[in-house]
Amino acid sequence: MEKETTKKKHSRVVAAVIMRNDRYLCMQRCRSKYEYISERWEFPGGKVEDGESDHEALLREIREEMDWDVYVGRRIGTIDHEYPDFSITVAAYLCRGGDTDDFKLLEHLGYKWLTRDELGQLAWTAADERLIETME
Numbered sequence: 618m619e620k621e622t623t624k625k626k627h628s629r630v631v632a633a634v635i636m637r638n639d640r641y642l643c644m645q646r647c648r649s650k651y652e653y654i655s656e657r658w659e660f661p662g663g664k665v666e667d668g669e670s671d672h673e674a675l676l677r678e679i680r681e682e683m684d685w686d687v688y689v690g691r692r693i694g695t696i697d698h699e700y701p702d703f704s705i706t707v708a709a710y711l712c713r714g715g716d717t718d719d720f721k722l723l724e725h726l727g728y729k730w731l732t733r734d735e736l737g738q739l740a741w742t743a744a745d746e747r748l749i750e751t752m753e
């Protein structure tokens with residue numbers, strides 16, 4: 618039976634849309650108990666903690682997940698999405714990392730650098746599919 622909307626936990630999530638030349642950094646999530654996000658592709662990031670700014674949360678999440686420092690630029694979109702078990706508001710920021718892939722995959726299965734036209738080849742989370750549609 619579907620859960621009532623009011624009982625779903627809501628999280629605020631930040632996502633880093635990291636560009637290098639004309640390519641975007643795409644990351645594959647690990648297995649999850651929720652099949653609709655399990656092994657899906659996403660932009661790196663995560664939940665904003667109490668008292669944290671989006672900027673602080675992005676820097677912390679990218680360090681935790683990738684041991685990488687990025688430059689956080691402008692916000693390029695905000696998507697509200699309801700998954701069957703929880704809801705999120707994802708704020709996406711255009712970011713830049715270094716010129717080499719000197720990051721680690723501490724919480725992801727893999728990564729790809731794809732052009733805007735190639736993004737549709739991947740199985741993205743539903744929220745990111747909608748976010749990508751809004752990107753130029």
Ligand SMILES: Nc1nc2c([nH]c(=O)n2[C@@H]2O[C@H](COP(=O)(O)OP(=O)(O)OP(=O)(O)O)[C@@H](O)[C@H]2O)c(=O)[nH]1
Pocket residue numbers: 630631632654659660661662663664665705707742743744745
């Ligand atoms: N990081 C990230 N999460 C996304 C994106 N799109 C999207 O729907 N989500 C969803 O937003 C939620 C973010 O949770 P997370 O698991 O990445 O964040 P976290 O490490 O802070 O959470 P945790 O400590 O509960 O594991 C997940 O349910 C994830 O599927 C995205 O582009 N990046």
